[in-house]
Amino acid sequence: MAEPSDSLLQRLLDAVGDSYDKTPGYLVYDLLSSVAIQLGELEQRQRDSALLLDVDNLIGDLLAAFVFQRKGITRTPSTFAIGIVQAAGNGTVSIGDLFETKSGIQFAATATVAVVGTGAVPVRCAAAGAIGNVPANQITQMPVTLTGITGVNNSAPTHDGFEAESDESLRERYYIAMQMPVTSGNVFHYLQWAKEISGVGDVDVYPLARGVNTVEVVIIDQNKQPASETLIAQVQAYIDPNSEGLGNGQAPIGAHCYVISAEGLPVNITVQVQKEPGYTDADVIQHMQSSVGSYLKSIALKADYVSYAKVGEAVLNSEGVEDYAGLQLNGGTTNIAIPGKHVAIVGGVILA
Structure with a gap:
């Protein structure tokens, strides 16, 4: 039998007059102990239910059900390479x-x-x-x-095999729908439409980019890399087939949408490192690419520059790196500007 909550049991005992024997082993104490156990379970269920009302506490199927019931948003499925x-x-x-x-x-x-x-x-x-x-x-x-x-x-890699949408991405789309006024083909509408396609990692929207009644939608893939022609074509067909503006996709009649990929901006790294014992140069380069790549993914289509300091931090945090010196990014020691419609990606890594 579960143990009753001490505080709950004490509150029940305090509500009974002192003319009754409330010591353990006597009737009042034993009866109220059983009641306290049941009330404690009900309180816990109430707390658990309250947590389910906050989208930030939800994962997996619970999250998917929550956002679908409120905004009709469904998790984008995995795709086949x-x-x-x-x-x-x-x-x-x-x-x-x-x-x-x-x-x-x-x-x-x-x-x-x-x-x-x-x-x-x-x-x-x-x-x-x-x-x-x-x-x-x-x-x-x-x-x-x-x-x-x-x-x-296969003379070239296979591509466009994407995992089902992550909880983080699904939750982000829910917040976009809740906090940004999606209506009548506005900027947020194009953002929403593009993100409804499996494999799209992030989106930038450029109104009037090619003149009156035009919109450019710039996308990257789920891995925060430039999108493939296949993924571009899927988003294009969904929003505005052939950019004709005929209303055959999600975009309204008269709106010519042009879907393009963000252009990759390679960040080439040259650095001197002090390796930890047991690691080869190849090991360190591989781990550095992964660590710096994680940072670049976190800022993809969000920041307008690559931070020299943040890259240095990623280098130092790379597995097998004890210390580093002489870090250069694209031959310099300053932040790297990211132009519009570009995404920073890991370029070459040279251990000087």
């Missing part, structure tokens, strides 16, 4: 034929292709999410032999 493989031989690759990496990540053909010598086959990953974004020259196997096809390889 796509790409092109070059099949060699003389035969036919049919829709659904499988190719895979050495680690077993499978890709299915999305078109039937007659291969004569070589042929480009569009593929889609069998599993949703970032797992399908594999580097070049990784899709080299066929789990099932295809008649006449002797080999396969």
Whole structure:
């Protein structure tokens, strides 16, 4: 049996006259102890229920239900990475034929292709999410032999495999809908529409960018990198197909919307480091890229400069770095301005 709350039990006992024996082991104390346990459970349920009224306390399905019931916003789903493989031989690759990496990540053909010598086959990953974004020259196997096809390889990375929208992003979209007046194709409306497409990480809107009745929507992907042509096309088709302004998408009639990707602004790093024992230069560079990359993601389409001091902090906090000196960003020792319609990304890292 659960123990009653001492403070609650004492309040109950204090409400009973002193003419009754209220010491442990006697009837009044034992009865009120049972009551205190039940009331304590009810109080806890009340506190738990109150927490559910604050969106900042919610995660997962509870968060998704909360924002849908209030604003009709749904979590954007995960997507399947796509790409092109070059099949060699003389035969036919049919829709659904499988190719895979050495680690077993499978890709299915999305078109039937007659291969004569070589042929480009569009593929889609069998599993949703970032797992399908594999580097070049990784899709080299066929789990099932295809008649006449002797080999396969992807000369370019696959792309646009995105995870389902994070709680943080979903909560941010809820706040945008609550705090920014979305109406009649205003700036906030274009922001909302673009973020409704899976894989869009952030958005900037430029009214009248190409003249009267025009809007430019600048997007980056979920990884806070320049968006692919595929993702750009999806957002374009959703808001204003072919930028015609005919009202065939979300944008109102007469509004010509042009969706573009933010241009990448590489931040090249040169620095002297004192490595911690057991770390190679390659290890440090990899960890530095990750640490600086996390900082740059946090300011993507939000800040107008890259902070020299913040990059230095990220370098120092990189795994394997004991200390550093002589930090240069793009050859200088000052903040780097980020022009409009650009996103800062990690460039080269050189250990001087």
